[in-house]
Amino acid sequence: MAGGGRSRYVGRFAPSPTGPLHLGSLVAALGSWLDARASGGQWLVRIEDVDAPRCRDGAAATILQQLAACGLHPDAPPWVQSRRATAYAHALDALRARGLAYACGCSRRAIEQALCAQGRAPEPGDELPYPGTCRDGLRGAPPRAWRLRLPDDATVQWSDRRIGVQREDVARRIGDFVLRRADAVWAYQLAVVVDDAAQGVTDVVRGEDLAASTARQMLLQRALGVPTPRYLHLPLVRDAQGRKLSKSEAAAPLRPGAPALRAALRHLGLRAQGAHGAEWLASAVAQWRAAWPSAAA
Ligand code: GLU
Numbered sequence: 001m002a003g004g005g006r007s008r009y010v011g012r013f014a015p016s017p018t019g020p021l022h023l024g025s026l027v028a029a030l031g032s033w034l035d036a037r038a039s040g041g042q043w044l045v046r047i048e049d050v051d052a053p054r055c056r057d058g059a060a061a062t063i064l065q066q067l068a069a070c071g072l073h074p075d076a077p078p079w080v081q082s083r084r085a086t087a088y089a090h091a092l093d094a095l096r097a098r099g100l101a102y103a104c105g106c107s108r109r110a111i112e113q114a115l116c117a118q119g120r121a122p123e124p125g126d127e128l129p130y131p132g133t134c135r136d137g138l139r140g141a142p143p144r145a146w147r148l149r150l151p152d153d154a155t156v157q158w159s160d161r162r163i164g165v166q167r168e169d170v171a172r173r174i175g176d177f178v179l180r181r182a183d184a185v186w187a188y189q190l191a192v193v194v195d196d197a198a199q200g201v202t203d204v205v206r207g208e209d210l211a212a213s214t215a216r217q218m219l220l221q222r223a224l225g226v227p228t229p230r231y232l233h234l235p236l237v238r239d240a241q242g243r244k245l246s247k248s249e250a251a252a253p254l255r256p257g258a259p260a261l262r263a264a265l266r267h268l269g270l271r272a273q274g275a276h277g278a279e280w281l282a283s284a285v286a287q288w289r290a291a292w293p294s295a296a297a
Contacts, residue, residue, distance in 0.1 A: 008200075009036060009039040009040065009203060010036075010041060010044065010199065010200045010202050010203070011032045011036035011042070011043050011044070011202070011203045011204075011205060012032060012044040012045065012046055012196070012201050012204070013028060013029040013032045013033070013043070013044075013045050013046075013067075013072075013074075014045075014047075014048050014192065014195075015029070015045075015048065015063050016047075016048045016051065016054065016055070017048075017059035017060040017063060018055055018056060019056055019059055020062045020063065020066060020254060021063050021067070021254050021256075022237075022254050023254060023260065023263055023264060023267070024207060024236060024237035024244065024245040025245075026066070026070065026254060026261075027207070027234060027237055027264045028206050028207045028234060029072055030070070030261070030264045030265070030268065031205045031206075031234045032206065033072045034268075034270075034285055035203060035205045035232065035292065036203070037288075038285050038286075038288045038289040039203070041202070041203070042075045042076070043074055043075055044074055044075065044076055044078070045067065046078060046079045046080075046081065046195060046199070047060045047063075047078055047079070047080045047081065048081050048188070048191065048192070049080060049081055049082045050081045050185055050188065050191050051188070052082070052185070053185075060078075065256070066254065066256040067256075069257050070256055070257065070264075070277065071261070079199065081191050081195065085186065087198060088186045088190055088194055091194045091224060092180060094224065095148065095179070095223060099149065100148060100149050100223050101147065101148055102134060102146070102147055102176075103138060103143035103144075103145075103147075104130075104133070104134040104138075104143070104144060104145045104146065104147045104176075105134055105138045105141025105142055105144050106130075106134060107144070107182075110133070111128045111131065112128065114131040114133050115128060127173075129173060129174055130147065130174070130177065131175065132175060132176060134147070135149065135176065144182035145178050145180060145182045146178070146179045146180040147176040147178055147179060148176055148177055148179055148223060149176055150170060150171050150176050150177075150219065154219060155167065155168065155169045155170070156215035156218050156219060158214060158215065158218060158228075158231065160231050160233055161231065161232040161292060162232050162233055162234065163211060163233055166211065166215070168215035170215050174216065177189060177216055188213070189213060189220060190220065192213075192217060193220045193221055193224065194224070196217075196226075196229060197221070197224070197226035197227065202227075202229050202230065203229055203230045203232070204229045204230070204231050204232070205232045205233075205234065206233060207234055207236050207244075208234060209236060209244055210233065211231075211233040214231055232292070234268070235267070237267055258277055261280060261281075265280060265284055268288075270284045270287045270291075271283070271284075272284075
């Protein structure tokens with residue numbers, strides 16, 4: 001709950017319900033919970049189910065049960081992104097009205113061809129930087145997706161509380177990125193920025209894989225005129241081959257409760273002190289406050 005006297009802090013854990021939590025996603029949940037508690041702030045849970053084809057029935061309920069079994073209880077009923085389409089449509093309309101979003105008729109194949117024609121042949125599996133083909137109109141192609149029109153200088157510099165100063169030239173690596181996909185699915189980048197703003201999120205604590213999305217999210221926050229939260233990206237949990245664990249690929253199923261909580265605390269460099277989970281969490285809040293003092297600034 002919001003702490004008396006301290007500056008307002010709102011944090012969140014935003015799982016995609018593509019499967020049950022694994023150790024990596026529990027680490028993200030725990031890190032965001034600890035940061036909120038250490039700051040006397042609010043901790044929210046948001047179910048990020050915009051990409052319906054990737055979601056699994058029952059996964060959201062399972063995730064909430066797993067969190068509860070670890071003693072991580074949100075301070076408000078969880079938001080569910082599939083109920084937020086109107087808000088995303090308003091955001092897109094606002095960007096369109098200011099010429100900051102445009103319709104795109106390009107298929108992946110057309111983007112590859114345009115990049116090759118510019119001598120920028122992508123490697124298989126590469127994220128394709130959008131070459132800007134539809135920036136000035138569709139030239140007869142049917143509209144498929146909606147993209148953000150990047151500003152002339154789309155280099156973003158930001159400072160992460162753990163990994164330090166980051167700098168990214170979004171135009172070069174990604175280009176005008178998608179806000180609404182050709183299959184009518186709202187893009188993660190748009191949904192996350194609209195919802196973080198609507199929920200008043202001041203602090204984002206999540207896995208380091210999402211650091212690569214942060215510059216895009218900051219450009220979108222600026223375009224929409226909403227505040228930028230502070231960011232803390234946590235170390236990823238990797239499997240024996242060094243790959244990030246993934247819910248959808250059925251990473252080692254997590255039996256919620258003491259052993260999982262103990263493993264997640266250890267991954268965050270914290271000790272499980274005390275006789276049971278509630279005591280471990282209380283002592284972990286104090287350890288976290290000492291490790292990350294800037295959260296309560
Ligand atoms: N829904 C995203 C995921 O499960 C996380 C989004 C975020 O924390 O910004 O990977």
